[in-house]
Amino acid sequence: MSKVPAAYQATKGSVLDVDKAFYDSLTAANTDRELVETHIAPMRDGYAWTVPAGHVFRVKITDGPQVGDFNMWSLHNPRERMWASRTRQLQRAHVSTYDRLWSTLPFLRPMATIIDDTLADYGVDAEGGRVHDLLGTRCDPYVNRLLTGEDFDFHCHSNLVRAVEPYGLTEYDVHDVLNIFQCTGLNEDDQYFMKACPADKGDYLEFFAEIDLLCAISCCPGGDLSVDLWGENAQDPLQTCNPLGIEIYRLKPELLSNWKSPEFSPYKGRHGRKNPDVDWAAIKKQGCC
Template identity: 50%
Template sequence: MKIINQSPEPDDAKSRRGIKPVISYPIDNLPAYNANIYQSARENMHLIESIIIPPRDAKTFEVPAGCFFRIISVEGPQVGDLNLWNKHNISERFFSGKTRALYGTHVSTGDRLYSNLPFLRPMATITHDTLDWYGYDEDGGSVHDVIGTRCDPYTHVALNNKEYHYCCHSNLCRALSNQQQKPISQIEDNVHDVLNVFMCTGFTKNTHQYFMKASPVRPDDFIEFFAEIDLLGGLSACPGGDCSSSHSSDEANCYPLKVEIFKPSADSLKQWTPPKINNYSRGHGYS
């Protein structure tokens, strides 16, 4: 928060502030979103697995490359924290910071979820979003953010001096530990900043602090992704419920989430090509 002004304004302050912004990472040279490819596949797919994520808990799931998965609201307004890893190498994982730099603070249909360095490739593409009507509200809020990190027990202790064991970070750690059959101490570094599915967030206009408000999600709303690589997913049903008041609490009304995985016909994916790992050569730059 920039609220302490100890330095006097220079004479040219107005002209400095008036400089027009430019987009830091123009995406014109990235592969364009080809809606026809994904729509053709969506029209020829069948359900192969369904997973229920209990309230204040997390589960992992696997999505083969070339398949779709949906995160669905099933009983009441509920947000979820999504982690994605390369199924074969969990050191390649979703990079929320770079995804945010490319597509903005909130993502929807046509946006891609990129992996971390040195891989930097699309892991998944958003192909349908029943909340895309929401846009940005008067507070500057929107849904499906890549700005919040995830609720975690360390921050909860720092802010409240209380321990809470069902934060999304804790839930995801337990789920990944169980899936990898390794103690949490060995896998915790692989639990990463999330896509806050269904969560309505933004930055306040005066202090530019991260805020949350009641999610507009309702039962049967869903967001759908296409797996560009073999994925291991982790989803936590946030202990804040719709995050209208708190995101680390046993008091909020919480509901389950559902993950559905769909497999399209092989013929419908003839035009799809899996993304390759970024081709920057570290040997030249770091030698």
């Protein structure tokens, strides 16, 4: 089968042209860094945390296979949040090292860059499954009611809602996710499928924070997804559930001497408007730090 070129292709030197040597220099294998915080996202629950720009954070398998549904916002302006669908177009549907997670319009900038992935060699399995997907979104009690006719409160959407409430966010701020450690693909009928999580204790996905971040993750109540959640064979996957770990690292200042936090998209924001006296860039920045 011939390889069809991607629709979104970058010109040389654009923000999509990642400096791999720089990000390689930030990994644990290539530099000393200071562990400044550790957190645990409890089994079948959600957890939120903050990360300063220029720091590294790691989502880690602490006990056994477990899927995590991940959200991310600008710490100073939650209107700027991770945009899963545009990231899927600019990067790929299953992300790994050197891929960036992009923010929503009108901001459109890299929020975080993946710098290390212990599952990077998983590749594509015999059924077309890959890990760390942006194809699907979080499980939620609304679709559960549609599929089963029953109310069940503990889904990833609900976990994320509870996790971000202490930061002043609400259900309206929870958005499409990055499914960390989740193995997914599209079947021959072009339908989304999920497989058992291939991660094991000690595996991790690691990010460099390009801006100040608020992050949240749900330890999926489906655990490692080895058990059907809906349909005739559905059962409670409690025995497959585990917590997840979060680690935050401070880097040596000299490593970041030539790095700066990315600016908003330089588009002037007129959208065809003719009024020359309105500063659209300033309007876009309102509500930010």
